[in-house]
Amino acid sequence: xRTLFLSPLFIVITICSYAQTSDLFTINKxxxxxxxxxxxxxxxxxxxxxxxDQEYPNKTSHTSASDSDHILTPKQIHPAFFGCFDWHxxxxxxxxxxxxxxxxxxxxxxxxxxxxxxxxxxxxxxxTEVKYFExxxxxxxxxxxxxxxxLKLDEELSTWNDEDGKKWHAALQPLTKKIIxxxxxxxxxxxxxxxxxxxxxxxxxxxxxxxxxxxVKDTAFEKAIVYYSKKLYGNDKNVPASWEPDGSDFLSPALxxxxxxRRVLPPDAFMKWFNSFITPAGLKHLTKSxxxxxxxxxxxxxxxxxxxxxxxxxxxxxxxxPASSPFKKMMMRSAIQHLSTALPEIVSGxxxxxxxxxxxxxxxxLH
Numbered sequence: 001x002r003t004l005f006l007s008p009l010f011i012v013i014t015i016c017s018y019a020q021t022s023d024l025f026t027i028n029k030x031x032x033x034x035x036x037x038x039x040x041x042x043x044x045x046x047x048x049x050x051x052x053d054q055e056y057p058n059k060t061s062h063t064s065a066s067d068s069d070h071i072l073t074p075k076q077i078h079p080a081f082f083g084c085f086d087w088h089x090x091x092x093x094x095x096x097x098x099x100x101x102x103x104x105x106x107x108x109x110x111x112x113x114x115x116x117x118x119x120x121x122x123x124x125x126x127x128t129e130v131k132y133f134e135x136x137x138x139x140x141x142x143x144x145x146x147x148x149x150x151l152k153l154d155e156e157l158s159t160w161n162d163e164d165g166k167k168w169h170a171a172l173q174p175l176t177k178k179i180i181x182x183x184x185x186x187x188x189x190x191x192x193x194x195x196x197x198x199x200x201x202x203x204x205x206x207x208x209x210x211x212x213x214x215x216v217k218d219t220a221f222e223k224a225i226v227y228y229s230k231k232l233y234g235n236d237k238n239v240p241a242s243w244e245p246d247g248s249d250f251l252s253p254a255l256x257x258x259x260x261x262r263r264v265l266p267p268d269a270f271m272k273w274f275n276s277f278i279t280p281a282g283l284k285h286l287t288k289s290x291x292x293x294x295x296x297x298x299x300x301x302x303x304x305x306x307x308x309x310x311x312x313x314x315x316x317x318x319x320x321x322p323a324s325s326p327f328k329k330m331m332m333r334s335a336i337q338h339l340s341t342a343l344p345e346i347v348s349g350x351x352x353x354x355x356x357x358x359x360x361x362x363x364x365x366l367h
Contacts, residue, residue: 024343025365031333033315036365038107041100043347045109047358048093051084052116057351059086063137077132080125085355088146088199092359094121095153098168099362102160114164121168130174133182143186144205147179151212158216180221183209187224193232195257197249198302202232203256204309210263226264233257234273241282245290250305250360252286254278255313262320270320283327286310287334289341298352307342308360311335312367339364 024040027033036044055075062077064070075082081090097113107113132138154176157169193202206229213222241254258277262270290303314335321328339361346357 025339027336031329031336033332034336034339034365036103036362038104040343040365041104042108044358044362045097045100045107045113047347047354048084048097049109049112049116051351051355052090052093052097052120054083057085058082061086061141063141065135065137078129080120080122080129083120085351088142088149089356089359091146091153092149092356095149095156096359096362098153098156098160098165099366102156102162102165103366117168118164121171123171126171126175130178133175133178139182143200144183144202144209145199147183148205148208150175150179152208155212155215180218184221184224187228190228190232195253197244197246197251197253197306201251201253201256203229203253203260204251207256207260207263210260229260229264233261236273237276239278239282241278242285244286245303245306248299248302249290250302251309252306252313254282255286255310255317259313259316262316267320267322271322280327283330286314287330287337289338292345295345295348295353296350301348301350301353301357304342304345304353304357305360307338308357308364311338311342311364314338315364335364 023037024043025034025036055073058074060074060077062072078087078090081087081094084090084093094117097117100107101110101113133141154169154172157165157172160166160169190202194200195202206225210222210225210229212218213225236257239254239257244252244254254277258274261273261277265273290306292300292303294300295304312335314331318328318331318335321331342357343361346353346361348354
């Protein structure tokens, strides 16, 4: 692959962006990484706290089976995860707060967070959530985006030596087991991957599922993920990266696929696959931050999320590339640029972005 040229304009824009967000996160002098500050953690924690028990507006995506079923409120259907506009956003809002508690034990919002989660993740509430997944028309509900975030939440709790964390982890297990069973049943049926830049993206879901299985040592689940990831993506070549993004993307189909394959392939095999998958021009195209024209539009604001997801994918790719790769530093610089572009916009005052973007920012900063 050819060496890419970073223009002076790219460098100037990046440096200016760093200055705007220096109180929220710090950047290593050699641009090799970044760290969330306590001030940044406190700001981000405030976002899910505002909506974790806010029932409306709400997008349930519920399929009604009868009159009585149709008139249930979001909280009646999902007593654990009814807030933050939709089920999956509420789930990853919980994950985000727990991740911040683990990373920043002295977080000013710690007591409020613990009190809020103690009311939502209870044994009874989770059993009601499980019953919803057992409904006849719920087989594909939240597949696989919501499934992925539920496993990310459980993964976070599984590695936390904390009394509240242990209690929440135990309560969550029936739902975790239900999600894994659904995923194992679905994998052999997925003849084709979903390559969109929104919720159904197959690669994104498999990345989180793989990390969960690897962390909790579920070797059977991990082997299944590796097998079907290779089957779905192993022969991919010449991804049309220049087509990205679509107008409502919060994921990069190309980068999500790379993020998955770097996990499931040995380093040498990954580099061979990577070099056939994306061209230098395609990779360079993905370093251009998306334009967000209207943050009050619930679809257009997805592009702020795209900045965060690109950032974590580029950071992961940089870690996988050999030291001799001409793209290693470029990916890390672009990861920081994307983060710097979106982070100042995360508190927009509009619910369309604030109810979910914090989770993407925290994952980009702390994974």
